Amino acid sequence: MDITLRQVEYKYQINTPFERLAIQDVNLSIPQGIFVAIIGHTGSGKSTILQHLNALIQPTKGQVIIGDRVIDAEKKEKNLKSIRQKVGIVFQFPEHQLFEETVEKDICFGPLNFGVPEEEAKERARTLITEVGLSKEILEKSPFELSGGQMRRVAIAGVLAMEPDVLVLDEPTAGLDPRGRTEIMDMFYRLHKEKDLSTILVTHSMEDASKFADEIVIMNHGRVEQVADPRSTFSDPQALLKLGLDVPEVVKFQYLFEQRAGQKLGRTCLTIEELAEALKEYQKRGALS
Numbered sequence: 702m703d704i705t706l707r708q709v710e711y712k713y714q715i716n717t718p719f720e721r722l723a724i725q726d727v728n729l730s731i732p733q734g735i736f737v738a739i740i741g742h743t744g745s746g747k748s749t750i751l752q753h754l755n756a757l758i759q760p761t762k763g764q765v766i767i768g769d770r771v772i773d774a775e776k777k778e779k780n781l782k783s784i785r786q787k788v789g790i791v792f793q794f795p796e797h798q799l800f801e802e803t804v805e806k807d808i809c810f811g812p813l814n815f816g817v818p819e820e821e822a823k824e825r826a827r828t829l830i831t832e833v834g835l836s837k838e839i840l841e842k843s844p845f846e847l848s849g850g851q852m853r854r855v856a857i858a859g860v861l862a863m864e865p866d867v868l869v870l871d872e873p874t875a876g877l878d879p880r881g882r883t884e885i886m887d888m889f890y891r892l893h894k895e896k897d898l899s900t901i902l903v904t905h906s907m908e909d910a911s912k913f914a915d916e917i918v919i920m921n922h923g924r925v926e927q928v929a930d931p932r933s934t935f936s937d938p939q940a941l942l943k944l945g946l947d948v949p950e951v952v953k954f955q956y957l958f959e960q961r962a963g964q965k966l967g968r969t970c971l972t973i974e975e976l977a978e979a980l981k982e983y984q985k986r987g988a989l990s
């Protein structure tokens with residue numbers, strides 16, 4: 702399922718003294734099966750974009766086209782259930798949304814709510830619990846007996862149980878230790894490949910963007926600054942740094958990207974030491990102040 706944003710603007714608390722323009726003139730095309738990372742400094746509009754992708758919020762200007770549904774600022778859409786089923790969102794700290802008595806009931810909650818027969822919902826729970834790296838015995842436990850990492854996996858299984866075409870991830874590794882982060886991101890990448898799931902990841906981690914994304918969207922003050930593949934994005938560290946991205950992160954990102962691509966980025970950016978040198982040089986010239 703393709704998703705397109707056309708000249709989307711969103712204002713919070715519209716027509717109140719607290720009105721706040723969060724994104725403007727956002728044009729994005731997210732074809733089925735792609736892995737997109739959205740990066741940018743805090744407050745640049747990333748989460749606001751995410752919430753448009755399954756119509757949790759609707760644009761105050763422009764259009765969001767989700768499959769064959771058109772959400773137009775001029776006509777408020779109702780009956781958004783089918784969109785919610787097709788586009789699953791994993792919010793930050795999704796484990797906070799667990800509430801049922803057992804893990805199985807939590808995973809089955811969404812599908813049952815959407816009219817999936819009980820046996821089928823349970824079958825999905827049995828399959829998904831292993832797909833997210835947990836054992837079937839956990840299904841009978843209370844979610845609150847589990848570790849934080851296990852709870853997060855259960856919450857993710859609950860989103861996958863809706864069998865979405867598109868998975869939207871808002872900093873899904875926030876608060877996890879490095880090993881937990883790697884495991885969860887590897888899992889998302891495997892699911893993306895195995896299920897041909899479009900995956901849209903909001904992240905502050907250059908490492909994750911470099912490892913997994915086909916395309917990187919850079920947000921800056923509510924606008925899309927750039928959409929490019931990782932190679933083009935990271936060939937120009939100066940541009941990234943000007944967008945407020947963190948120096949060590951950019952250096953690390955370039956290095957990781959080179960490793961992933963098995964080749965150098967060219968220009969002055971050869972090794973991690975040379976990248977660091979290059980960055981120091983930019984700083985000396987005042988390019989990063």
Ligand SMILES: Nc1ncnc2c1ncn2[C@@H]1O[C@H](COP(=O)(O)OP(=O)(O)OP(=O)(O)O)[C@@H](O)[C@H]1O
Binds near residue numbers: 722
């Ligand atoms: N509920 C809200 N009410 C009013 N303004 C909001 C609300 N949510 C976000 N904003 C404002 O909209 C702008 C974009 O916020 P958004 O959360 O989309 O940014 P972000 O890039 O996701 O930030 P972060 O990386 O910190 O999560 C910011 O100026 C923010 O203060």
